[in-house]
Amino acid sequence: MDARALAALAANPGCRRRALMDAAGVDKGAVAEALGSPARFGQSHFAFSRGHAFEARVKADGYSALLRLLGADGRAAAPELGAPGPRGRVERTRLALAEAEPGGWTLLDHPLLALEIAGSTVYLEPDAVAVAPDGTWTVVEIKSFPILDGAADAQKVGAAARQSAVYALALDTVAEGRTRPEIVLVCPRDFSNLPTAERVDIRKQLAVTRRQLDRLTRISDIADALPEGTTFDLRPGPDGVTATRPREELAAAVECVPAAYAPECLSTCELAFHCRDRARAAGRVEALGRSLRGELGDLTTVEAVLAAAHGSAGEPSDPAVAALRRAAALRGEALAAAAGPPPSAPLAPPRAAAEALDADALGGAR
Structure with a gap:
């Protein structure tokens, strides 16, 4: 699972089918194709490449553009987060957060976080996490959709907020109370490729996501209810x-x-x-x-x-x-009212009715 899948599950926690397939790493798009009902959405290779190029620009030159958007003066500490295996990377992220120097900025580039969901461990990788001088942690989400005249597509912003709420929940497992209930959303400004940022309040998304994820049935319970030999292998x-x-x-x-x-x-x-x-x-x-x-x-x-x-x-x-x-x-x-009552007498033919009206008009003129 990833943050996007967890956000979708939080919106529909009763769907055991998606919970099990995502936890098992099943390619749902390939399954839908084989079933004759292919998905009609998805990110194109062009959009995927554009997103990676924009993120690279935001983080170039020692994260100078990103630090400016965060309001940081000068450079920030950027600890190395590499470690063997996902558990090693999670532990390295924990150490980096704990060792962040007070009074200065620390920027974690693609840290790895762990979250227990329905009895399974999910590894999550936000774009960045910023540690402010006051010791609070802020999730940074970098998206390639534009902010036009100070506003962005509400649906896309909502999706980014729900996805970031999952990251914030995972950060809370490291040290509760230090994660800020808002994210820094970085997007291109207008029709350029210059980055701009907006702070997005995610308190509502945090509350809903936490409640919905707690309602998920344990993955092992769903799997135990399946007939012996069930597989989604194509x-x-x-x-x-x-x-x-x-x-x-x-x-x-x-x-x-x-x-x-x-x-x-x-x-x-x-x-x-x-x-x-x-x-x-x-x-x-x-x-x-x-x-x-x-x-x-x-x-x-x-x-x-x-x-x-x-x-x-x-x-x-x-x-x-x-x-x-x-x-x-x-x-x-x-x-019944629209049908109206049946006519009491047959209507006169159109030509006869017109002649009668003409005669009445002539008589009135006389």
């Missing part, structure tokens, strides 16, 4: 190359893990189009939106909703059933 042959797995077999393996589809998944999960197709085929109401699903209570299918609305199912004491029946009655009244 080529399960002896050598892993020659055999291509049948689509039906792969789909059956995916269906072994419960999903919690919502329309918001379409912009965050590679399997969203497959899950949407399955939800629509089964007539599940979550395909219509998470808020509607919450309001309908025990009515989980469109068939059950229609039956409750027409009085053939459901308890009248159920608020959802009562609201549906009231809505059905109002709809019936509106359709």
